[in-house]
Amino acid sequence: MAVTLADVAARARVSAATVSRVLNGNYPVAENTRARVLRAVADLEYVVNGPASALAAATSDLVGILVNDIADPFFGIIASAVQSEMSTATGQHIGNGAHPRTGDSDTRRNPGSGPALVPAGEKLAVVCNTGGSPERELMYLTLLQRQRAAAVVLTGGAVEDAGHAAAVTAALTRLAAAGTRVVLCGRPPLGPEAGAREARATAGTRTDLEARIFQRAAHKAGAALSPVTLAFDNRGGARRLTEHLISLGHQCIGYIAGPVGRTTTRHRLEGHRAALAAHDIPDPAHRTVHGAYDRAAGYDAALELLRRDPTLTAVIAANDTAALGACAALRERGLRIPGDVSVAGFDDLPFSADAAPALTTVRLPLQEAGARAGRLAMGRETPPPGEITTLRADLMVRESTSSPYS
Amino acid sequence: MAVTLADVAARARVSAATVSRVLNGNYPVAENTRARVLRAVADLEYVVNGPASALAAATSDLVGILVNDIADPFFGIIASAVQSEMSTATGQHIGNGAHPRTGDSDTRRNPGSGPALVPAGEKLAVVCNTGGSPERELMYLTLLQRQRAAAVVLTGGAVEDAGHAAAVTAALTRLAAAGTRVVLCGRPPLGPEAGAREARATAGTRTDLEARIFQRAAHKAGAALSPVTLAFDNRGGARRLTEHLISLGHQCIGYIAGPVGRTTTRHRLEGHRAALAAHDIPDPAHRTVHGAYDRAAGYDAALELLRRDPTLTAVIAANDTAALGACAALRERGLRIPGDVSVAGFDDLPFSADAAPALTTVRLPLQEAGARAGRLAMGRETPPPGEITTLRADLMVRESTSSPYS
DNA sequence: CTGTTAGCGCCTTCAA
C-alpha cells in the first residue's frame, strides 16, 4: 500500500535500520549515505508511519491540551501559547499577513516538493475541547493515554465533585505511570487533600459507592502523584478587585458568579467575600447569582440582580465576557456605566480594554502561563521547587468603575 | 511494563482475539464471556495501546482540525462545533455549571473506577493551531498523515501563494490517497484552477523552481483531488454590507482589509469593490488599509484611514474584532458612532451584538459550518453533489451604521 | 462463538 521504510531503504541501497537512523537523527550516519537516504525519502514522498514507530519506540509525539471551552479566548490564548512554546521551529504568528518568508533558515528547508520536513522531536500539540463536561474530560484523558501521549496539559478550572476528582486523579496517575508528563495550567493543584475536602463538603449527598470509589483512587494516587502545577491567584485577584470597589465607596455590590461546582468559581467568589468581610460589609445571598462564563449569562444575571436589589451601585462578574453581557443589560435598562453602576470583570481578555467604557478587571498572565506549561510539558524547564507555582493576578483599573457618588 | 491485551486475555481465560473483539464491539461474543473480559479489563485498568491497534488495523481514531488562530473565537466556534458533532456521546456543553449528571444513560457507564469507558468508534478530535503560518500548516498536515489520521478538517482562509497552494494540494492528495477524509470548512475550494490562477497572477515574482514545483503538484493532483468543500459567501456578504452603507448615503467609505495574500481578505475586498463599482463610486487606493484580523490592527488602520482622509463617513473592517478596534480609535478621536462615522464588521461573533453601539456586520453560520464539517469528516453525511457548498452570509444591520446626514 | 496464526512498520540491540 503506502511507501514504507523498506521501500526507502531499497531505493537508497541501504538497510532499513540506516534509514531509521537518519530520519531520527539520533545516531551517526555517513554524510553521503545520509544524502542518498534523504533523496530517496523525497523521491518516494515517504512519510513515517506514526503508529508503527510509536509502537516500536513505546512513545509518541502527541501532546494533548485539555480546555473547557475552545470558543472562549481565555483558553485559546493559553492553548496558543502552549503550542508555540512547543514547536521547535520558532514559528511566529504571522499576524500582519506578510507573504510567507521563503528565506532559508537555519533548519534545512524542504527540498523540492514532497511532504514537509518535520524536525526530529517535533511534537503534535493538539487541543481537546471538553466543553466543561467531566465525562468528556475523562474520555480525552483515556484517549490520550491510549495514544501514549508524551504530555498532557490540563487548563482552567476543575469540576468540584469528589467522584470526578478521584477519577481524574486516577487517570493522571495512570498517565504519569505510563511516562506521560502531566501539567496543570491555571488549574488548582490535585491531591488527596483537595479531593478529601470536597468529599467532606458533599458527604451528605454522596452515595456510599462514590465514597468508596474515591477512597480507592485517593489511596492509589496517594502522595505519588503531584503533577507540576501552575495556578492563578484567583482568590487574591478577586479580593483586590472587590477592595478596589469598596475603596471607591461601594457598599452594595452585586456578584455574578460562574457556574457552581467549579474551582474557579469558588475561588473568585471566596476572594470577593473575603474582601467584603474584611470591611464588615454584609453580603446577603441575594446579591450573588450564578451563571455560565458567557455573555448571555452575564446579561441575565445583571437583570436578575437589579430585580432583586435596584439600589446596587456596582456589579462584579466572574469573567470579562459575562461582565460585558452585564454592561449590555444595564445599558438597556437605561443605566450609565460607571455613572449609575460600576462594572468589573476578570481575566483581562483583549477585548476588555476596548469595550466602551474600558473594563476594570483583573489581569491573568494567560500567555505566560501557557508558555511555561508548554516548556514544562516538553521537559525543557524543570519544575519549580514544591512543584506548584501561583501566578499573579493584577488589578487593572479602567473606566468602568468609579465612585458611586459621582 | 504496561498491561497488554494478553494480560487481560489470560485473566479472563480467553484468547487475545476475543478480548479484541469485545473491546471493538464489531463481532458477536457470548454475553458471559464478554462480561468476564470486561471485568478483567476493569480489574487490570487496561487501556488499549493506540499505536499498536492503529498499526494493525491501518487506521487511527485521530481527526485533525487545522485553524489559523486558536485565540480567535471565529475558529473556536467552528472547532467546537466540529468536535461536538464528532463525539458519539452527545456530550452537551455544560454551561450552567450544574453538577455532572450521574444518571445512567443508554450507553453503559463506567463500572467502578478505572479508565473511562471509551465508546467504540470514538474519535479523538484535536485542533492544531497553524498561527497562519504556511510552514506550520504543512507540518501539521504531514504530522497528521504520519498518524494516519481518520480525517482532516481545514478551516478558514488560505494563504495565496502558488508554491504553498501546490504544496497543500499535494499534501491533501497524499492524505486522501492514504484514506484520510479531507474537508475544507470556510475555506475556498482547492484545485488546479485555483492554483493556476494564482500562479498566473504572481508569475512575475515567482522563481522557476517554484513554477516547476507547482506544475508537478498540480499535475499529480489533477482532477483526482476535490475534497468536500464548505465555503462561506465572503464576496456576497461583503458586497451586501457595502451596499447597505451605500444605500444609507455613504460615498466615502474606508476599508480595513485583512492580511494581504489570504483568500478571505481578497474575497471580502472584492465584494466591497464590486458594490462600489456597481454604484459608480470611485475607490481610490488610499481608502483601503491592510492589517491583521485583530483588534490592534483595526485600531491602527482606522487612525491611518482618518489621517489619509478626514472626510470619511464610514469604515468597514474585514472582521468584527478589527471593527471594534476601529471603534475604539474613532472614539478616542472624539468621533461618535454612528453619528460621525458608521462602522461595520464581518463574522458576527457573539460579542458584536453587545458592543456599544451594537455592531452592524455580516453573519456567517460558523456553528452550522463546523457541524456539517464534523459530520462530513465522520462520513456520516454524504458530500453534496458537486462536492462544494457555499454557505450564506447574511447582513445584520444594527446600531453602528446610520445615514451620514443624521 | 472462540482460538490460532500471521503479519502491520518500525526501532533497537547485537554483530560485523
Next chain:
DNA sequence: TTGAAGGCGCTAACAG
C-alpha cells in the same frame, strides 16, 4: 559506520 534479526501490542483472516 552499517546490516541482520527480533519483537513492540494488536487485528484479521482462517479454522474449528
